[in-house]
Amino acid sequence: MVNVAQVPQRSPFRYPGGKTWLVPHIRRWFHSLPKKPFLFIEPFAGGGIISLTVAFEALADRVLMVELDRSIAAVWQTILSDDNDDLADRIRSFHVTRESVQAEIDKTPQDTKDLAFQTILRNRTLHGGILAPGSGILKYGENGKGIKSRWYPETLSHRIQNIKLVRDKIIFARGDGIDTIKQYAIRKSAVFFIDPPYTAAGKRAGTRLYTHSELDHEELFKQCARIKGDFLMTYDNASVLASMAHRHRFKTRTVRMQNTHHVTMRELLIGKDLTWIP
Numbered sequence: 001m002v003n004v005a006q007v008p009q010r011s012p013f014r015y016p017g018g019k020t021w022l023v024p025h026i027r028r029w030f031h032s033l034p035k036k037p038f039l040f041i042e043p044f045a046g047g048g049i050i051s052l053t054v055a056f057e058a059l060a061d062r063v064l065m066v067e068l069d070r071s072i073a074a075v076w077q078t079i080l081s082d083d084n085d086d087l088a089d090r091i092r093s094f095h096v097t098r099e100s101v102q103a104e105i106d107k108t109p110q111d112t113k114d115l116a117f118q119t120i121l122r123n124r125t126l127h128g129g130i131l132a133p134g135s136g137i138l139k140y141g142e143n144g145k146g147i148k149s150r151w152y153p154e155t156l157s158h159r160i161q162n163i164k165l166v167r168d169k170i171i172f173a174r175g176d177g178i179d180t181i182k183q184y185a186i187r188k189s190a191v192f193f194i195d196p197p198y199t200a201a202g203k204r205a206g207t208r209l210y211t212h213s214e215l216d217h218e219e220l221f222k223q224c225a226r227i228k229g230d231f232l233m234t235y236d237n238a239s240v241l242a243s244m245a246h247r248h249r250f251k252t253r254t255v256r257m258q259n260t261h262h263v264t265m266r267e268l269l270i271g272k273d274l275t276w277i278p
């Protein structure tokens, strides 16, 4: 099983359902392709660790990240703009206390840069890093460090400024993931990593975790079937999804992973050809 400590942490987000653990599989997948893809697309980008890995490790020439959530979009837009240093400086100089965090997240953001800062602050100081509205401020945090337990200003600022190194390769668009697949599916030189929000029946985690958690999975599969290049899709290991995948003649495999509570689980991978999985 993957040791996440060996994967470079490049994203400023602490993301529910983050796919850092999948990075070694992603590398293997890219190396199995007949040639280096021109375009890599992540239609449900979230914390964006896979897009960043593809850009930094030059696994594709260009990267397109798409995300619907306005707050998350603001972070990527700011990081990839000339406001990158301002965001990093603001994180470095913000003094975290329960009062200062509360005051900051109660403010109405004035612009994209403001919303980006607020989003990172919420992501790093609210319970479980949850980004959906209504999450409470961390009381005890990890190791009793309270609200500061996940606030590492130097590390976060460094990750943000480091992204400038690959900024020319990355395009971010706020929009709908399924529409993006529809638009780019016929490009032979495009490959997609698809990690959609998923709420299993009777399991409400997805609803709590993201502001946008409803998705037409049948339509998503339909659009994936039109992809001329390649794709890799990942889901919770639910039999209904494996059946849906088989109905569309996709291949499925399960791989072991450890969730954030260090419980070993299996995750479902779906694609055209998964023979590269050991």
Ligand SMILES: C[S@@+](CC[C@H](N)C(=O)[O-])C[C@H]1O[C@@H](n2cnc3c(N)ncnc32)[C@H](O)[C@@H]1O
Residues within 6 Å of the ligand: 015, 016, 017, 018, 019, 020, 043, 044, 045, 046, 047, 048, 049, 050, 066, 067, 068, 069, 072, 175, 176, 177, 178, 195, 196, 197, 198, 210, 211, 212, 213, 214, 215
């Ligand atoms: C499972 S998460 C992706 C996590 C990401 N792979 C990572 O490692 O951080 C799914 C993301 O899709 C976003 N999302 C939900 N509906 C969407 C849609 N229709 N189009 C684009 N993004 C959407 C959610 O806001 C969430 O950030």
